[in-house]
Amino acid sequence: MIAAPPSTPVRIIGWSGVPDCGAIVHAAKNEKTAKREAEENFIEVRAGQKADAEERMPTSPEKLFAAIAATQKKTLRLILKGDVYGSVEAIKNALTEIVSEKVQLDVIRADIGAISKGDVQKAAAGGAEIIGFNVKTENGVQALAKHDAVKITNHQIIYELLDLVREDMVGMLDPEYRENKIGAAEVRAVFQVANGSVAGCLVVEGRVVLNQHARLIRNGKVVAERKIDTLRREKDSAKEVRAGTECGIHLENTNDYKEGDLIEIYEIHEVRPEL
16 A cells, blocks of 8 residues: 655646545546546536536525625625734634625635735735734835735724724715705795796795705606705895795706795705615
8 A cells, every 4th residue: 555644745647637635536447447437527526516506596586686786795805914823813703793785804815924015916916905913014015005006004903903894894885875854945926037937935844045955846746856056035145044934946957936836955964884
């Protein structure tokens, strides 16, 4: 029996490729038998891969949409460098607990030692950030990172590192907006002016504010959505008119006003997205 203990160099000839790690190799009686068994094994492996692929395929519209959403999910890729393996493993385990339906977290490399130019090159190629924990940065790394637009941060406290990762994940999300109604005015008359029409209104709720968003509603349907570009109180221009007061309102690029229309005024606030 021929044996090759661990770390013993060997030379094997006759293979057309390198087998996968952990593959089992056995001898055949002759070349014909070896080829037949190799072909049978290849067919068996391909069949298994096909079955796995079919099993992963969506079997309903809901699963199909979920699969599409998964491919469109944003991904934050990280290269993690730490001072010792214990720290690196602890941080990796903590990162796996950051779960989001909107942003996927992918640690593409985790190792110990100083942050090097090689790390920057890998980060640039993979679209990743570099996070260090109690490590130094080699000479020339910062200049290369700036040139390749690679973000590098270094930390001494794990929870601060995790907070930064969460912040970066949130920063990848598209901004969200929330509408807040601030007032409403009812059109009581329509006046013709040199440049078109102005709606003579009574503020029936809240306040009307110049340059704010407004929605012109007629018979329950939205006719136009514009900003208020003219607001007058009697003959004077005004920045704001409150409930119970009459005023003149003109919306941008809009001259179609009718008695009984309702002009709804609202603000739009940008809301911090959540994971």
